[in-house]
Amino acid sequence: MYNNLQRDNIVVKANWLLNFSSNSRGNLTTEMRKIEPVTNKTAKISQPDLASSRSPLKLSLTKGLFFFLACSSLLAPIAPVAGQALLPYTLKLENESLQEQGLKLARDAAQLIAFEQYDLAFGRAKLATQLAPDLFQSWLILGSLYLQREEYPEAVSALETARKLAPDEEGILFALGSGYFRQGNYREAANSIEAGLKKQPKAPEALFDLGNAYFKLGQYSKSIASYEKAIDFEPQFWPAINNVGLVKYEQRDINGAIQKWQKALKIDKQQSEPELALAVALFTKGQRRKAIQLGQKALTRDSRYGDIEFLRQNLWGDRLIEDTKIFLKNPKIGNLIPTD
DSSP states (O other): OOOOTTOSSOOOOOOEEEEEEEOTTOOEEEEEEEOOOOSOTTSOTTOTTOSOOOOOOOOOHHHHHHHHHHHTTOOOOOOOOTTSOOOOOOOOOOHHHHHHHHHHHHHHHHHHHHTTOHHHHHHHHHHHHHHOTTOHHHHHHHHHHHHHTTOHHHHHHHHHHHHHHOTTOHHHHHHHHHHHHHTTOHHHHHHHHHHHHHHOOOOHHHHHHHHHHHHHTTOHHHHHHHHHHHHHHOTTOHHHHHHHHHHHHHTTOHHHHHHHHHHHHHHOTTOHHHHHHHHHHHHHTTOHHHHHHHHHHHHHHOGGGGOHHHHHHTTOOHHHHHHHHHHHTSHHHHTTSOOO
16 A cells, blocks of 8 residues: 555645744744644555546636735835826735735645645645745645645655755655655655654654655565554554555565454455455465455455556555466456456
8 A cells, every 4th residue: 555644535745734923023923733634544545536526726826916916905006207197007016915925825725725625725825835935834735735636746846945945844854755756766755754754753654655665665674664663653554554464475474464464454344455465365375265255345345456557556566466466367356357
């Protein structure tokens, strides 16, 4: 399973609500408070149907800027010079007022993310980076939304800008790890997440992501250690338990893998991934009747697990993939897989 920090239909890393205030001298300060993820950690971000079909309501930069300037009374006429024709109205842009509007837009975008209104949030986040380019939260939110839209180069670019503005912010480093991972740059992904964990070591989702990066790098011992740390912080985190099983299978420790998948199913018996993996392992060990029963249940619940590419996206290794291909050829299993 590949499952990121937000662990549902999104790769959004900006799970912060921003509370903005001004001090007595007018200098803008920000205070961040974490919010609980609104999503279910059990879904896989690599699913092909993640992209929502919502109709986006995007703010035009020009119209949005005009609107906010007008609301802020920043559209002010310039007094004409005596004896000359009237000059056209000129935008009198106050940098501090623009920054205030950028702060408000960033906060609005974060709140929209909390309600899964990603398209609405995207327009506000993009405009916020234009009005307040020195606000790292705006770039973090924009980069996270680019991740959700699967526009990975743009995501990494925005997040790198955020990191330049706030190099010690762990949320940015974790988000960058996701961006690099999705680009296939597993070494940079691991480096970025490791840097974030130095700032915030008690982050089970980030530890999970780090385990995934190590897995793709073939560093199995480090991968398991990272997953186990995540489980220490969150004992019911079945995706991490599941992935320990994936690693052990690649290490030829089939019995160890079986134990992990059984443990994951005890936490959530409705999960098709550990159930199918367990079925393949039991089939390989000769327990065919039990294996077929489990495989039928798993594929009836979610037939996507009969797609080899889908399994690869969820970090199933070469050894498990090869055994799964054999298992799927069984007529009692193969007829559950869509052919279109």
